[in-house]
Amino acid sequence: MTGEAAGYPIARRGLKISVLALLGLAGVYVLALGYTPVEARQGMAQKIFYLHVPSAWSALVAFSLVGITSALYLWLHDPRLDRFAAASAEVGVAFSAVMLTTGPIWAKPIWGTWWTWDARLTLTLFVFFLFIGYLALRASVHDPAERARFSAVVGILGMLLVPFIHLSVYLFRTLHPQPVVLKPSAPSLPPEMLRTLLVSTLVFTLLYIGLVTLRYGLALVEDQRDEAPDAAG
């Protein structure tokens, strides 16, 4: 089977899912601006919540799945797991970029500063850099088995930081607010805000699926293209 035959249709499916999710994002904008009320103390800036939280969700899901599939790779040595981990890491970095830009834009009018070195923000930035390092590592090791093994170890270490990011607001004194949905008690949000947040989270999850599928298809095309000369020779 050629790279085109196997990888290209997967990438095209990923593109379609991603475009569908981006149309869904337009729907989230309509909901956020036309349906949800303006928060009295924060004003319109509070509506950044509907992008910031779902992008953080997608980034942390992405990095968690990198760790899980990396651990499975070390056990099973299935190259599909390594390919998925690489795809999820890159997509996670993209979602982290959204989280790390929308966060300071929201912080400035509410906290009076773009950035503060508290536990939640610092850990999030650290994980972002860690996964940029993961991608740099993958780009610098050329032997596929070595690349997969080395990056799996980094991916697992990165995943271990994810619970600390979630719990950092409980473990440390921090400016960052505590969770309003993912907590032991019921969500503390008005129903309109909660509905919009859930829709946005679904849209960002769909976008994660689309982008990972596309990135996985790309890796497959590249791998099979690289294997082709060996097969011919």
Next chain:
Amino acid sequence: MLPADTPQNAGYMVAAYVVAPVILVGYLGALWKRVRRAEGGGAVSGDR
């Protein structure tokens, strides 16, 4: 009806609502470009 002291800060919301899709659509476009290049037998991207 909102209280009179509700902050007027829609500019920050607009900035975030522009930046997020720029990053996501930009990444999607770059990925698709890499797929087309790889499919056509172009240069290796180096990102594996």
